[in-house]
Amino acid sequence: MEDFNSYFRSAFLNKKIIITGGTTGIGRAAAILLSALGSRCLICGRHQQQLDETLNVIDPGRNDTCMGLVVDLASKAGIKKLFEVADQQLGGVDILVNNAALPFGSVLEGEYDDWQYVLNTNLLSYIACSKEAVSRMGEGGQLILMGSMSADVREADSSLYVATEAAIQGFATALRKEVNPKGLKVSLIEPGAVDTDLQEGSSKDKLEQIERQEMLKATDIAWAIAFCIAQPPRSDVVNLQIRPHMQLI
Template sequence: MSIDLTGKNALVTGGTRGIGRAVAHTLARAGASVTACYRSDEEAAAVLARELKEIGGDHTVVRADVSSPEDVAQLMEHCHARGGLDVVVNNAGVIGDQTLEELTLDEWHRVVTNDLTAVYLVVRGALGLLTEGASVVTIGSAAALRGLPGRSHYTAAKSGLIGFSRTLAKELGPKGIRVNVVAPGVIDTDEPPGQPSEQQRRLGSLIALRRLGRPDEVADVVLFLASDLARYVTGETVTVDGGF
């Protein structure tokens, strides 16, 4: 069964690399008009713009730091000019590795601001642009469900996305807007896929499917949640980790 998003406008934050890039490709191939935003990597942005042009359709790649209220306001003006939003995919984020003993307040704020507050800014900014039946999908992390040493700030922010999304599902449900989280496990974002490292082989041995995930496998779940096939799915966290 193919999913057709022709006539739908989609926003993908952090859309130029890894999972975000795969989501942008997948939504575009399904017929959506995609706006992808990025913070600083001009080369990756130019590559994505070329790739989306090759797929075909009306797509844009724009610079926006979604942790900045001013940048988000400009991003929403851009999306308004393109006819509103039917799909919002919150993918932009950062990661950090520090134990609590090492964790500084600045590092805590950096991760929480980029991984949690930025999603609040984007969704709140998009409220007036979301059409009836729109879908908001946020990329969380399976680590939020089990914890991960050295990443208390990261898992706290990703856990916060679950509560945030469940509450928004109840607030926005009467308007027909669905809000869900996709929680990936260990995803190999190398393009093209290379020879697995020793660490990747070790992690793969802990996964039921005995391999790491690929960005397109996360993107396919996002596509489902963005489509009418998931029209009665909201407030959910879908784990995509191969049975870790």
Template sequence: MSANVHGKRIVITGGARGIGRATAEALVAAGARVAIGDLDKDLVQDTAARIGARFGSTVLGLPLDVTDRESFDEFLSLADMEFGGIDVLVNNAGIMPTGAFLEETDTVTDRQIDVNIRGVILGSKLAGARFADQGYGHIVNLASVVGVEGAPGLAVYSATKHAVIGLGSVLRQELAGSNIAVSTIAPGFVRTELIAGMKPNALIEKLAMVGPEQVAAAIVEVIASRRPGLKYVPRAAGWILGALGLMPEATRHRISAAFGLHTVALNTDETARASYRQRIEVPPTPGPKDTTGSDAPRGTTGRAH
């Protein structure tokens, strides 16, 4: 199946670390030509160089603010010029603050909406227009299982991922006539910095925890097959959510609580999570645009899962 990825020209947002980096590695290993974007321009260039050296390939590492139309369009244009076109966009960039909804600041709420929803919509719109003009393309959006069955402590994050799932469902229908496939990947809790300080119980560990490599493999699979629609990682999470979806809401919530989902994002080790919080919750320092149209580095939008 990975042979169907060979030679494809693929761009990935939030590609400097986590799922984005793992996806870039898996795609390059399968013979794809890859460009990764991230607001941390130093890290994204270093990541691209390391992946390229590992696989004997050239990986493009570019600065990217997914909430800024000019920056996103420039990212796509540079990749297009380098590769002679783009076949696939992977909208991976996202942030996941945790904590009680009533204690979350408006700034943190707004950042999740900007990165997790606006960034995905903007990328889908800009890449989708290019794909429609060329007569083919593939958009892969990263959602989450908590976008289907939300978890306390992740209220706004769950809402943003619910929006991504809804967007994917509609775009799959609306863009099919333009030969544009739209896929949505819904991972469980991924073992990256995203879950730093969280303490999942044994049941969650077994049924809902995945490594970034597993998510990357699922992304490679849907790109290779051009499979549209929603895909859960791990697959067992989809079976569980499908069964829960047949139950009354109150029953679902009781079962979720029994699984430990009502506390995993509320009872976190804030010392262990401090570095991630600092990176995603502090607004980027305003600065002049650089030559690629991206804001000055060391902000938080466009970050990897």
């Protein structure tokens, strides 16, 4: 391989990247890292304050290193708006990081409308955003889907969330078979416990779990995303499972 530093930089330089759920947690960490590596990112989230805080960290001078919008991807209108802004501000998309997600417990809790909102966010937004991205991508494009170890562990009291993550796992496998002949890559990342707002517990408890190597930081998953992107054209990271050293499940 040619000089590693040159190759690594070229994998990210001026890449047009959409990151859903990009204002908190893993999405925020990914936006910070990928922007620093030279990519142009468009992030979205549901809350203006979180968006502003993230943009102020990444691009305080608003030099188009990272752009963003407030949008709810549980709706068709929200997805349409995201890609209209991507066309206008990025001029297309090279990489989509599907990351927007909501936590939820058992189907014995909540009502139909609650379940529908979670399904729309956690699953249908992945499907719809993938379709929109593929229609805009040329050869060398990539879709990165953020899943969860819950797809395999299938813990009790999380049946609705488990259903969405298992569906994402199946979707990623089938989608790769559909788009690889077009020169596009699909990577599924399935983290274990990560210090994000999807995890219950106080900040103090989470820090203690990180110290005990029972929980990852969002930056750990951001580097996993970068690892997938940095692969040469001949190499696909198909499914990357990453867990804390002491999360023995």
